[in-house]
Amino acid sequence: MKKKSLATVGITGLMGSGKSTALKFYKNKGIQTCDLDVEAKKLLKKGTKCYKQIIKIFGNGILNSNKTINRRRLRKIVFNNKKDREALNSIVHPELRNQISILCNKLKEGGERIIFFEGALISKQTKIGSSLNYIIYIDAPKKVLKGRILRRDGIEEEEAKKLLLMQKIIEKNRKYADFTIRNNSNVKEFNHQLNLVLDKLVY
Numbered sequence: 280m281k282k283k284s285l286a287t288v289g290i291t292g293l294m295g296s297g298k299s300t301a302l303k304f305y306k307n308k309g310i311q312t313c314d315l316d317v318e319a320k321k322l323l324k325k326g327t328k329c330y331k332q333i334i335k336i337f338g339n340g341i342l343n344s345n346k347t348i349n350r351r352r353l354r355k356i357v358f359n360n361k362k363d364r365e366a367l368n369s370i371v372h373p374e375l376r377n378q379i380s381i382l383c384n385k386l387k388e389g390g391e392r393i394i395f396f397e398g399a400l401i402s403k404q405t406k407i408g409s410s411l412n413y414i415i416y417i418d419a420p421k422k423v424l425k426g427r428i429l430r431r432d433g434i435e436e437e438e439a440k441k442l443l444l445m446q447k448i449i450e451k452n453r454k455y456a457d458f459t460i461r462n463n464s465n466v467k468e469f470n471h472q473l474n475l476v477l478d479k480l481v482y
Contacts, residue, residue, distance in 0.1 A: 285383055286393040286482030289401035289408055292417035293446050295427035297462040297469065301417055302397040304473050311391050313382060315375060315398035315407075322374050323348050332370045337363070358446070368405075376407055393482040399446070403455035415476055416456035423464055 292298050299314070306312040322329040325347050333341070333348065341353045357364040379396070386394055402408040419427075424443060429436060453459060458479070460472045 284482075285387045285391060286413070286480060287383065287411040288393065288395045288480065289411045289414045290395060290397045290417065291399060291401040291408075291414060291449070291452055291456070293419070293424055293449055294399070294442055295424040295431065296417040296419045298397045298399070298417050300462075300469070301415070301460070301473055302395055304470060305395045305477070308477075311386055311394040313379070313394060313396050315379075315396055315401070318378055319371055319375060320350070322371055322378075323350065329370050329374055333367065336366055336370075358448075368400075372405070372407060376410070379407065379410070393480065399449055400452075402452040404452070408452075408455075413458070413480060414452075414456045415458045415460060416453045417460050417462055418453065419462045419464075423462075 290298050290301050302312050302314060321327075323333065324330060330348065333353070337353065337356065341349055341356070343349050353367070357367050383394065396411065398407070400407075401411070401414060403414060408414060421443065425436070425440065428434070428442060434442075458476045460469070460476065462469050
């Protein structure tokens with residue numbers, strides 16, 4: 280019997296746009312989901328292959344006192360420098376793609392039909408994004424984004440503004456998405472749009 284294909288869907292957007300909320304929405308429907316940020320964190324754990332390669336390139340200045348990688352410090356470096364960003368991606372992305380491939384094969388074997396991935400850097404311009412069948416971009420007004428980040432992360436307003444400025448590269452991904460969903464903090468409307476997109480997916 281021929282195996283049925285597995286539809287792969289990426290959810291992307293700026294910080295505070297509602298990516299995690301969207302992923303949770305689909306998970307609550309019994310659909311398979313995967314947070315790529317969580318998977319990337321695992322790859323950066325102390326002692327891993329990626330950890331050693333990152334320290335070799337970026338030095339001990341990105342380490343905390345307990346020798347773990349300070350992700351906020353590393354993020355600031357790579358968002359401000361394209362060359363550094365590409366260097367980091369060349370280390371993490373191949374490993375991440377391998378993890379995605381293993382997961383998808385496992386789900387396919389189990390008869391699953393669809394999986395949603397969440398990741399800020401999912402784009403048709405990257406190998407990870409281009410391997411997915413569909414990409415959903417979650418959009419929201421800058422004022423709403425800033426308010427959510429302030430409430431969620433407990434940081435100063437100036438730092439929230441800087442974080443959003445650092446993510447301008449992610450904003451460009453909107454034009455490559457298959458679907459764009461506007462999240463203006465109306466939960467009912469947001470969920471309705473998520474359902475509409477689900478109905479349009481072929482799987």
